[in-house]
Amino acid sequence: MITASILTIGDELLIGQVIDTNSAFIAENLNLQGVSVKRILSVSDSIEEIISGLNICSDSQIIISTGGLGPTRDDITKDAMCKYFNTKLVRNNEVLKNIENLLNNRGIQNLNENNRKQSDVPESATVLENNNGTAPGLLFEKNDSVFVFLPGVPNEMKALVTKKVIPIINVKFRNQAVVHRTIHTFGSFEAILAETLDDWVTNLPENIKPAFLPSAGLIRIRLTGIGSDKAELEHLIDVEVEKLFDIIPDIIFSTKGENLEEVVGKLLLEKKLTLATAESCTGGSIASIITSIPGSSSYYKGSIVAYSNDVKTNLLKVNSNDIENHGAVSEIVVKQMAENVKTLLNTDYGVASSGIAGPDGGTANKPVGTIWIAVAGPKQTVCKQYSFGKQREFNIRRSVLTALNLLREMLVNN
Amino acid sequence: MITASILTIGDELLIGQVIDTNSAFIAENLNLQGVSVKRILSVSDSIEEIISGLNICSDSQIIISTGGLGPTRDDITKDAMCKYFNTKLVRNNEVLKNIENLLNNRGIQNLNENNRKQSDVPESATVLENNNGTAPGLLFEKNDSVFVFLPGVPNEMKALVTKKVIPIINVKFRNQAVVHRTIHTFGSFEAILAETLDDWVTNLPENIKPAFLPSAGLIRIRLTGIGSDKAELEHLIDVEVEKLFDIIPDIIFSTKGENLEEVVGKLLLEKKLTLATAESCTGGSIASIITSIPGSSSYYKGSIVAYSNDVKTNLLKVNSNDIENHGAVSEIVVKQMAENVKTLLNTDYGVASSGIAGPDGGTANKPVGTIWIAVAGPKQTVCKQYSFGKQREFNIRRSVLTALNLLREMLVNN
Numbered sequence: 001m002i003t004a005s006i007l008t009i010g011d012e013l014l015i016g017q018v019i020d021t022n023s024a025f026i027a028e029n030l031n032l033q034g035v036s037v038k039r040i041l042s043v044s045d046s047i048e049e050i051i052s053g054l055n056i057c058s059d060s061q062i063i064i065s066t067g068g069l070g071p072t073r074d075d076i077t078k079d080a081m082c083k084y085f086n087t088k089l090v091r092n093n094e095v096l097k098n099i100e101n102l103l104n105n106r107g108i109q110n111l112n113e114n115n116r117k118q119s120d121v122p123e124s125a126t127v128l129e130n131n132n133g134t135a136p137g138l139l140f141e142k143n144d145s146v147f148v149f150l151p152g153v154p155n156e157m158k159a160l161v162t163k164k165v166i167p168i169i170n171v172k173f174r175n176q177a178v179v180h181r182t183i184h185t186f187g188s189f190e191a192i193l194a195e196t197l198d199d200w201v202t203n204l205p206e207n208i209k210p211a212f213l214p215s216a217g218l219i220r221i222r223l224t225g226i227g228s229d230k231a232e233l234e235h236l237i238d239v240e241v242e243k244l245f246d247i248i249p250d251i252i253f254s255t256k257g258e259n260l261e262e263v264v265g266k267l268l269l270e271k272k273l274t275l276a277t278a279e280s281c282t283g284g285s286i287a288s289i290i291t292s293i294p295g296s297s298s299y300y301k302g303s304i305v306a307y308s309n310d311v312k313t314n315l316l317k318v319n320s321n322d323i324e325n326h327g328a329v330s331e332i333v334v335k336q337m338a339e340n341v342k343t344l345l346n347t348d349y350g351v352a353s354s355g356i357a358g359p360d361g362g363t364a365n366k367p368v369g370t371i372w373i374a375v376a377g378p379k380q381t382v383c384k385q386y387s388f389g390k391q392r393e394f395n396i397r398r399s400v401l402t403a404l405n406l407l408r409e410m411l412v413n414n
Numbered sequence: 415m416i417t418a419s420i421l422t423i424g425d426e427l428l429i430g431q432v433i434d435t436n437s438a439f440i441a442e443n444l445n446l447q448g449v450s451v452k453r454i455l456s457v458s459d460s461i462e463e464i465i466s467g468l469n470i471c472s473d474s475q476i477i478i479s480t481g482g483l484g485p486t487r488d489d490i491t492k493d494a495m496c497k498y499f500n501t502k503l504v505r506n507n508e509v510l511k512n513i514e515n516l517l518n519n520r521g522i523q524n525l526n527e528n529n530r531k532q533s534d535v536p537e538s539a540t541v542l543e544n545n546n547g548t549a550p551g552l553l554f555e556k557n558d559s560v561f562v563f564l565p566g567v568p569n570e571m572k573a574l575v576t577k578k579v580i581p582i583i584n585v586k587f588r589n590q591a592v593v594h595r596t597i598h599t600f601g602s603f604e605a606i607l608a609e610t611l612d613d614w615v616t617n618l619p620e621n622i623k624p625a626f627l628p629s630a631g632l633i634r635i636r637l638t639g640i641g642s643d644k645a646e647l648e649h650l651i652d653v654e655v656e657k658l659f660d661i662i663p664d665i666i667f668s669t670k671g672e673n674l675e676e677v678v679g680k681l682l683l684e685k686k687l688t689l690a691t692a693e694s695c696t697g698g699s700i701a702s703i704i705t706s707i708p709g710s711s712s713y714y715k716g717s718i719v720a721y722s723n724d725v726k727t728n729l730l731k732v733n734s735n736d737i738e739n740h741g742a743v744s745e746i747v748v749k750q751m752a753e754n755v756k757t758l759l760n761t762d763y764g765v766a767s768s769g770i771a772g773p774d775g776g777t778a779n780k781p782v783g784t785i786w787i788a789v790a791g792p793k794q795t796v797c798k799q800y801s802f803g804k805q806r807e808f809n810i811r812r813s814v815l816t817a818l819n820l821l822r823e824m825l826v827n828n
Contacts, residue, residue: 012627014451015594016442017636021433023456028430037428038463042437042454045625049452056470071605072626103605112609134605153628155805180429191517191548194486195526211459212486213426214567222431277719283710284693284701287719291697294773294806296721302729303719305691305701311716311759315729345725359708391569392708 001226002173003038004030005057009050009067009077010152013042022066022157029161033169034178035062050080054147061145062169064161067152069135071114077149078122078138085140085147087124092136095119095127099134125149128164132156137164146172177230181237183221183244185251186260186405190214193248197221200243205236216398217405218260253408260404261289267411268299268349275407276345277303278316278337280328281355281371285400301345306337316340329354329366331374331383338374339381349410350376351403355386357395369395373403377410415640416587417452418444419471423464423481423491424566427456436480436571443575447583448592449476464494468561475559476583478575481566483549485528491563492536492552499554499561501538506550509533509541513548539563542578546570551578560586591644595651597635597658598668600819604628607662611635614657619650630812631819632674667822674818675703681825682713682763689821690759691717692730692751694742695769695785699814715759720751730754743768743780745788745797752788753795763824764790765817769800771809783809787817791824 006026012018023040030037038060043049045068057063068077082088096119103111118134121127128137128148133156140147148165150157185193190212201210207227213220223240225233241255254263268275277286287303290296306312309328313320318336326332334354342350355371362368369388374381386402388395420440426432437454444451452474457463459482471477482491496502510533514525532548535541542551542562547570554561562579564571599607604626608615615624621641627634637654639647655669667677682689691700701717704710720726723742727734732750740746748768756764769785776782783802788795800816802809 011623011625011638012636013438013454014441015445015638016438016440016451017596017634018627019433019435019438020454024427024430024433026430027428031429037430038458039467040427040434040454040456044452053453070626070628072608072624106603108603108606112605114605114608114612118605155803155808182431189520191485191526191528191532192522194528198528209425210486211425212484213432214484215432220431222426222429224425224429279698279701282702283705283714284698284717284719285705287693287698287721288696288702291699291719291721292807292810296697300697301722302725303698303717303721304729305698305705305717305719307701307705307711307717308715314760315716315718315758344729346728389569393706394569396706 002035002062003060004035004062004064005038005060006040007053007057007063007065008040008042008152009045009065010042011044014044022152022154025154025158026064026066026161029166030062030064031178031180033166035169035173036178045076047076047080047083050077051084054084058143058145061173063145063147064150064165065148066150066157069149069151071118071134078120081122081125081138081140081149085122085124085142087122089120090123092119092121092127095121095136098129098136102134128160130156130160132159139168177227177233179225179230179233179237181223181241181255182257183241183252184254184258185219185221185248186217186253186401187251188219190219193219196247200240200247204240207233208236208240216394217401253405260401260408261293264404264408264411265290265293265296265299267408271411273349273411274299274301274347275349275351276301276341276347278341278350278352279303279305280307280312280337280353281357282353282396282399282403283307285396286351286353286403289400289404301347304341304344312337316344327366329356329370329372331372331385334372334374335381335383338376342376348378349407351407353399353403355395355399358390358392371395371399371402373399373406375403375406375410377414379414382406382410416449416476417474418449418476418478419452419474420454421467421471421477421479422454422456422566423459423479424456425458428458436566436568439568439572440478440480440575443580444476445592445594447580449583449587450592459490461490461494461497464491465498468498472557472559475587477559477561478564478579479562480564480571483563483565485532485548492534495536495539495552495554495563499536499538499556501536503534504537506533506535506541509535509550512543512550516548542574544570544574546573553582591641591647593639593644593647593651595637595655595669596671597637597655597666598672599633599635599662599665600631600667600674600815601665602633604633607633610661614654614661618654621647622650622654630808631815667819674815674822675707678818678822678825679704679707679710679713681822685825687763687825688713688715688761689763689765690715690755690761692755692764692766693717693719694721694726694751694767695771696767696810696813696817697721699810700765700767700817703814703818715761718755718758726751730758741780743770743784743786745786745799748786748788749795749797752790756790762792763821765821767813767817769809769813772804772806785809785813785816787813787820789817789820789824791828793828796820796824
């Protein structure tokens with residue numbers, strides 16, 4: 001099987017200022033081509049460390065590097081390339097023309113020397129044109145390995161991987177079939193799920209490997225098959241997924257790798273239903289995740305983010321006596337929020353959240369992490385109380401997913 | 415200077431299913447202690463690859479590893495430790511008791527064998543108690559290096575790093591001073607900023623290194639000083655930041671590493687002003703980013719996410735003729751959205767967005783990426799049109815930041 005290493009370059013990664021999201025994108029796309037990623041390595045903007053990183057990665061047939069190609073002085077990846085591949089920088093007129101066009105389109109007529117310097121490329125490199133930015137991709141071959149250097153700006157890197165790098169890899173290497181399938185579940189604990197599925201795991205075919213990936217109530221079960229025959233692998237995995245549906249039918253919400261927001265969106269679209277939300281503690285995050293899906297305007301009409309109590313009473317028409325007597329974090333309030341937003345925005349479903357995300361605002365009766373979620377549908381309103389944890393970010397995230405899952409359950413059953 | 419390597423373990427990282435956020439947290443915390451992170455390495459759940467990774471990292475004095483300690487079968491990090499440190503697994507009764515307590519608190523009385531197996535630890539390891547989960551941290555010493563293995567679940571890892579690992583490092587190693595300062599700017603381009611600051615970069619003291627980090631209109635300028643005297647480094651950096659304010663006063667919004675949402679929040683809090691938002695294309699993301707800040711309920715009252723036009727007219731009271739004649743993505747509509755939400759929610763400021771995030775919905779006159787942002791304040795309303803790009807996620811993110819920055823400018827000037 002063809003193996004790859006990913007090398008990301010930048011001091012910002014090593015001081016923890018920036019999270020490396022490029023590697024996951026590259027790894028996913030290599031994997032889909034049947035290329036096995038052996039390692040992901042991040043090193044600093046230092047010629048010595050970059051060369052040491054290239055040496056470590058050179059046991060792979062494909063090495064993809066990102067970062068350090070910008071116009072500023074801390075970007076020294078091209079100098080490291082020259083040293084590693086024993087070549088020198090020369091000005092490339094096609095790259096220069098591309099930079100001129102790009103900056104002209106952005107309203108910049110006169111290039112400065114920093115812009116021009118981005119058209120200096122190592123003499124022995126093949127240039128991969130970058131249509132979205134000024135730093136081109138660069139490709140080298142050495143000892144049967146292919147080394148590709150890409151800019152670190154995510155949208156530039158992504159376009160270059162998809163349009164240039166993957167086609168080159170497909171021509172150059174013939175690969176073994178790899179099939180991944182991810183079953184998404186919501187609402188169990190990892191150790192409990194592991195016990196429930198113990199026999200199933202034991203009896204998996206030898207070339208199908210499982211993994212369990214937990215995150216804020218979501219547990220993804222990933223099956224990976226490796227072999228010569230893709231269709232056979234797909235079939236073997238189909239059979240195992242069927243078995244899962246017999247063991248844990250209630251908690252599976254997708255076998256196609258879809259997120260909760262995609263599944264909910266598809267259900268609403270299929271059933272021609274509409275949705276509105278009324279958010280307190282989640283502060284717009286439910287709306288934000290729903291509208292992250294392209295085309296969500298077909299089923300999602302909007303949200304009232306009622307962060308303050310007077311927005312709850314004035315705009316959402318929640319009874320102010322109920323807020324006074326029971327508090328904003330209560331069943332009676334969250335129920336009215338869901339039902340009233342459904343009426344006000346004239347939708348089939350209304351979803352509401354009210355809780356104490358923290359770090360402050362908790363009391364003895366209602367500690368930080370107390371969250372009410374309500375879903376109002378055509379026939380009934382369901383309200384549930386949860387106790388999550390002490391961390392604001394986690395509480396918001398978990399509330400959003402719980403609300404989506406409660407809506408999903410109602411959509412499936414109604 | 416003391417160096418560290420971070421080793422993250424898990425197939426999910428190498429197939430790109432999960433983004434490694436643990437490394438950035440660990441790197442940031444090590445850096446704050448004056449420990450220089452030399453590399454971040456991710457390898458698969460394979461004993462061979464874990465041992466190879468440990469060998470690569472063993473040139474550092476500190477090696478921190480996360481992942482692969484869970485109760486499921488794909489987690490084999492403990493077996494790799496036994497092989498690498500030449501020891502064997504033994505059941506640890508204190509760890510077992512901790513697991514029992516933890517699961518009892520979650521309402522689970524009877525431990526299964528998967529739970530119990532988590533109390534098997536390598537005989538030569540020092541156990542770091544995990545108060546948030548069932549897998550303990552494990553520490554080894556070998557050839558003057560300290561190896562620490564932590565669970566991959568973020569909140570468990572974070573508590574162990576902060577409460578156990580950092581204190582141990584501080585006792586064991588005496589370190590050099592490192593000072594980071596990040597100046598946040600919004601609204602320039604990297605190459606233009608690089609040219610503007612060319613002289614400033616040239617004249618930086620030798621022990622102060624700059625870096626430029628661009629992302630969706632934000633460019634962060636990071637200064638890093640390394641030396642024996644922390645106070646002197648702080649002073650040198652203060653002087654350079656002062657010079658920056660002379661060169662680019664308009665685009666700097668923070669010198670304390672704060673995000674736009676924090677800066678805007680502080681301004682509103684200081685001036686005792688309140689805010690409401692009315693969102694179309696950003697679909698709740700402005701509300702979500704504002705309410706990600708603890709205590710935002712002091713100045714933020716809420717949002718009307720008017721994703722559909724009838725929510726714009728019925729709830730936000732936008733004139734329906736204006737929508738018909740000018741379209742929802744127009745100056746006249748976004749202006750009414752900002753002004754009306756300010757009136758309806760009775761706040762000092764109103765911020766609104768209306769645009770075409772894509773991938774569909776563009777026309778010849780209003781292509782995908784056309785976004786209107788409005789800020790209504792006590793004295794005036796400012797509306798601006800922008801042309802971003804073709805990518806939905808980027809357009810939403812950039813719109814959110816642009817809206818926050820426009821609000822910030824008005825708050826600073828008013």
